[in-house]
Amino acid sequence: MLMDDDSSSDEDHMLEDTQVLHVGTPLIHSTHLSLRLNSNIFLKMESIQPSGSVKIRGIGNFCYRKIQTRGNDVRFVSGSGINTALAVAYCARQLRAEATIVVPTKTSQRICEAIQLDGAQLIKYGSNWIEAETHARKLVKRNGVYVPSADHEHVWQGHSSIVHELKTQLMDNPPAAIICPVGGGGLLNGVILGLQQVGWKQVPVIAVETHGSNAFQAAVVTGCLVHLPKTSTLASSLEAKSVCAKTLELSLIHPVVPFAVSDAMSANAVRLFADDNKMLVEASSGAALSLCYTEIIRDILPSLSPSSDIVVLVTGGSDISLDHLDEYRKLYDSPPVVVKSGSDVFLRLDDTLISLDDVDIDEPMGISPALLQELRAKRAAELSSQDQFDNNLIDSLSIVGSGDDDARTQDFMDDAIMARLDGNEEDDNVHGVGDVDDDDEEDDEDYYDRSETFDVGRGEEDDDDEDQHDELENDSDNDNSRSTPYAIDSDKDNTDKVYGDKSSGIDDMNSTNGHEDQTDLETGNKTAVSDDPVSSSQDSSSRIDSQHSVNNKSTHSPGET
Template sequence: MTLYIETPLIESAAMSGAPGQSVWLKMEALQPTGSFKNRGIGFACEEYARRGARRFVAASGGNAGIAAAYAARRLGVPMLVVVPETTSARALELLRRERAEVIVHGASFQEAHAMATSLLGETDAFIHPFDDPLLWEGHASMIDEVARAGVKPDAVVLSVGGGGLLCGVVAGLRRNGWPRVPVIAVETEGADSLAQSIAAGERIVLPRIASIATSLGARQVAQQAFALSSEHPLRSVVVADSAAVDACIRFMDDHRVVVEPACGATLAVAYDASTAMKEFRNVLVIVCGGVTATVAQLRQWADRT
C-alpha cells in the first residue's frame, strides 16, 4: 500500500519567462490530502505501523496533521492530533473528516507539540510534521518520479517551513545522481527562520511567526535543513506575504488549482523569472499545495496585503 499518488509533472508556459527556459511543475497539490505531506508522513506511518505502533499522535493544525489522519484512517490505526487554538475551522473540519481525535490546546504550535508528546504511550508513534528521516525518505520519491519522466532539472524551487521538504528533495537529488543541482529555498517575511539562520551562521528561533503563510510557520528549522545550507548548493529567497498571495491567485487562474500562501511563496519566485531563476534552462518547481486556505480567504488576504 502507498498512501500517496504519483503526481503530474507539467510544463508551465505561464512561468517560462526567459528565452529557451522550461519550468516544470511537480503537482503535489493533487495528492489525496492536497499537499506533499502525503508522501513523507504516509511513508513514516506505514513504517511505524510495521514496527507495531498501535496509535499515531501528532501536533499540527494544518497539512501535516491532515496527512497523518488520512494515513491513519487508511491503515486502520487510531489517530490523535493536538492543535493550537489558532487552528482554523476548516482545518478542524478536515481533521475530523479523516476520523481523527482532536484536542485543542495552547496558543501556539509549541504548546500543542508539548501536549502531544506528553500524551505518548509505549505503543504510540509520534508523527513529526517535518523533522524525521523517514519523512525525508518519503518526500524524496517525488524526485524519483521526475527522473523517471526523463526531466533533469538545472535547479529546484521549493518552499521551506521546518525544512522537511528541503531535506527530502535533496535526498532525492542525491539518490538520482544529481547531488550538485541547486535548490532555491523560499520563505515569506516573518516565517524566514532558515534565511535568518543562514545570516546568523547558526540555527535561530524566531520570536514569533509574523506571516499569513502559517504552513511555513516553524520558528526553528530542522538541524538537517540548516546543515544543507552549507552542504548543498542552496540559495535562500524571502518574499512578501503579498507576493505569495498574488501568486496563489495567478496560479489559480493559470492552472485551476488552489494552493496556500506557503506554496505561493515558491510560485512568486517562479513567476518572477527575471531574478532567482533566470540563469537556469530547466527549472523544477515543487507545487507543495495546502488545503487550509480557501478561494474566499485568498481574496481577503489579497485585499489586505
C-alpha cells in the same frame, strides 16, 4: 537459482515502500510562466495528494514504517500544523491505526471536520501550534507514537521520492533548478537527499521562505541553528521558529540558495496561479511561485535560456479557501517586490534594485507604505532628471551636421550615450568623439564650429576617437556581463558552494566600500543615487564575490558561512 533472477534493486524496494500512501503527481508545463520567462517552467502538483499537500510523502513513510515494526496496535499523535494533522489522520485510517490530533482552538471548522472525517480523535488546545504541540506530546502513552512534522529520517526519505519521480518525468535530464518552499526543513532535506541519490548533485535548490518565518535563511547567515524569537506569516505551513539540524548540514554539501519573499508576494502568486490554472493552493506554495510571477528567478539564474527547465514544487495545502482568495485579491494586488538574499534586503523599482536596511516583518509587503511612497518619489525624480539630461543632449546634438555628416553625428551620439550609461561622465561632461561640456553656455554657432573639428581632416585625432569609441563599447560589454545580486550560474558546475561572510549571507555585500549606486536588472548598468542608506542601491558586480557562486569548489564546515 530463482533468487538470482530477481533484478529489482534495493532502491526499487525502497521506492515501493515509500509509495504506499501517497500518489505520484503530474509534472505540468506552465505555458503562462514559460512564455513570461522564456524558459520551461514545470509545476510539480503536490496539491492533488490524498491529504491535500506534499506532507503525505514524508508522514506517510514515517507512519507506514512504524506499522511495519510495531503492528497496528499504535496510536499516532500529532500537533504540528494543519497539513501534518490532515496527513496523520489520513495515514491512520489507511493503516487501520488510531490517531489523536491536537489543534489550536482557533482552527477553522472546515479543517476540524476534515480531521474527524478520517476517524481521528480531535482535541482543541492552546492559542497557537506551539502550545498545541506541547500538549500533544504529553498525550503520548505506552502505545503512542508522536509523528514529527519534519525532523526524522523516515520523513526525509519519504520526501526524497519526489526527486525520483522528477528524474523519470524529465527523462533523466537534470533541471536548471528546483524551487522549494521551506518551513521546518523536512521537504528540503528530502529533496537534497533525492538529488544526491539520483546523481543530480549539481542541481541547485532555491529554498524559499517568507520574511516573517525565515529560520533557514537566518541559520545559513549565522552558520548555526537559529531560534526565531517571533514568527509572523500568511504561509502557515512555513511557520517554524527553527529548522532541523540536518537541513543546515545538507545545505553545506549541496548548492542551496536561501531566499525570502513577502507575504504579499506569496498571496498575489496564489491568486495569479488560481487564474492561470483554476486551482487553489495555499500561501506556502505561493512563496515558491512568486519567484516566477515576479520574474526574480531570472536574477537568481541569469543564464536561463529557452532550453532551461525550472521545477517549482507546488506543495498544495489545505489552509486556503475562496474567501482567502477574495481577500488576497483585494489586499495584495500587484504588491512591491521585496526580497531578502542572505542578510541583504532589496526592493525592485522600475527594474532597478534598491537596497533597504531591513524587512518590516509587521508589514505583509515587507515595507511600510510611507517608506515605499518615499522611495518611489525619489526614484521618479531620478528618472525625470535622467530623462531631462538625455533630452537636452539629443536637442543639442540634433543641430550637429547634416547629409554626409549624419553617420559621424550618430557615432557621436552613440559614444555620448554609452558614456552616460557606463557612468563614465565626470562633472556633467559627456566624453564622445568630440567632448561636449554641458556646463559651458555655448550658442548654436559654437556647436557648428565643434562639429567641424571632427568632421573634416581627422588624421591621427580620428584614430584616437575610434579607439575611445571601441573602449566605450568594451566597457559597456563588461557591464552587461555582470551578475546581479544573489545570482548563480546554472550553466557551470554547481556541485559545491559556500555562503560567504556571516554578515552578508550568500552575497558579499560589504565589498562596495561605501559606494552606492543602482544596478539595472536588465542590463547590469549603474546609475548614481542619493547617499540615503535606505534608498541607495549597490553595484552588483562589486557585490558578488566569486566565492559566493554555487560554482565554487570549496565546502565549509558548519562553523563557516
